[in-house]
Amino acid sequence: MNQFFTLDVLTVTVASGIALATPFLLAALGETIGQRSGVINLGVDGIMLLAAFATYYIALQTGNLLLAILAGAGTGTIMGIITALVSVTLKAEQGISGIGIYLFGLGFSALLFQKLVGTPLPIATLPPVGIPLLDEIPVVGGMFFKQSMLVYLAFLLVPVVAFVLNRTTYGLKIKAVGENPAAADSLGVSVARIRWSTVILGCTFAGLAGASLLLYGGIFQVNLTQSEGFIAVALVYFGAWRPVGVMGGSLLYGLVGVVILTWKSLGIIPLSASDLAATAPAVITVLALLFIARRFRQPAALGRPYEREG
């Protein structure tokens, strides 16, 4: 235990916990926007897989990481168009259509990977960028201010999304459509248009999440996400549909994940018990769901396609 509580180990642990939390955060922020407008997207994991592969493939082919990230985000946008078509326009049952999107992403990313790449070659990971002055603060600098650009972007998006949701007309419309689409409709807000925009935006975030996951490890494999996209959906509930709450949940997942890995490698806990310890975030989330369900209310129209009466 003593080896764990050294400044160096703690700094690295917090820094990589934040990096690990980033894919969760990006995906969960996107899901929050969609859910606030009343659409559950369960296909996040599949979209992340497709985006991660696109990022990987473009990085392999061109060596240009910026282009690769754009490819990941773009893949998310395309899947967003499909998801919006299915969930909003075709009014499909969202709990089921999302599983369909997931299976498609799981299968198609594996298919493309095996057919187009075959042997997994590592690519360059996203380099950490120090923020001038701030990164020289002892301990804190190493923890928070020597991260990759995608990490900064993700955490910057938290206040941005909160601002958009709470302080802009667009955000007001999103929430109106998620709470009472009929009322919003009667006031002249196009329910379909708002939901299309939130779903596409949310899936683009999921695409960025896939890109950040891939560029953290620098290599693609079949089922790379290991259900991270599903966890992201749960984190939206965990955070009670608020960007800051979602960020808290993502950090919990990232940090617990890293702490367990560190303990395992330092031999603080035996190998087999680390599996049991790894259930901690999921168990905490389930218990948190109990609390959230009593304390907070989900968007009233969540998961319900809108059909105009009469």
Place this chain on the structure above:
Amino acid sequence: MLSWFAVPSALFIALLLGAVMMLVLGANPVTGYVALVTGAFGGSYALSSTAIQAVPLLLVGVGICIAFRANVFNIGGEGQIAMGGLAGAATALALPDLPSPVLIPLVLLAGAGGGAIWGAIPGVFKAKYNVNEILSTIMLNLVAVQVMNYLLAGPMVDQSPDSVGGLIPETKLLPPNSLLPILVKGTQLHLGVPIAVIVAICVYVLLWRTSFGFQIRSVGLSRSASAYAGMPVKRTITAAMTLSGAMCGLAGAILVFGSISHRMVTDGSLTGFTGSAGFNGIVVALFGGLNPLWTIVSAFFFGGLIVGGSSLQVATGVPSDLVTALSGIVVVLVVSLEYLRRRARAQSIALAGPRAASPPRLAHHDPPLTVKGGGGQ
């Protein structure tokens, strides 16, 4: 419920998209599909492999039928399968000396019990605390995979002298009395196949010929109306999730006791043990119109797709993951086309006058269950 329009057209479009994908990847779709069909249904060995592959799909599928008919979404099949497999394996390893006719039913029941517990938790959470079951089942999948990895690498690991000293996360060889007997020599067809079919028929009878089944379907169509009619809505929801979990658990036990390796092994992921049956079972149930009898046919069909997928890979070099991608497309299309069908129907009703009844939706959305003492509802 689900029409004869949505299901075949979804399949047709998915196969067409599959052909396009094969063309793009430089393979001949005709060769591919011929290899797939031959690999799945050509000859007794292929047919028996398909039947074996269909068993977990069928059991999860009928479990999904029960849950979806009660309008609760069980996305936790993967975890319930794993818990069922673990419960079954633990029982067999604890009681290795019982004779087959006692031990086999016992381990299968233990499997169903393990799955039932894993299904009951989200059921109770949903009924009592109004916790979204989609989320709780997903979370319980994540707990289940770690519990499985822990048990198979720790307490249940193979420590026998001829093993590699507990380095591989797997149980020791299961007692021969506990293994499902092979029914046809020269194939892998085991007792699990008829069991799954019988269970599916029983679930059909349960849902459509008993008052409990009526309750489940009634609660699924409208919680408020069922409550008004005096039905125990919360208990029905819990029971439906528990039964659904039991079906998945039974599937897990059959996976263990019908396995070729005669042990329970993990590669660290749920998919490694379940073959994604927990998700694919949803596809199968939807494809069978949420009717357990049609689910038998649909499970056999999707079992064939999975078995044939490897033949397709050998013949064309297109990875068998194509089948997973295609089943995803099928799900999306079935639920999307369902709306188009409803709209077309509504238009024809509008033309035909008020006599024609409106068709039921796949699921109705009731207001959330009221929570005792819950704030802000």
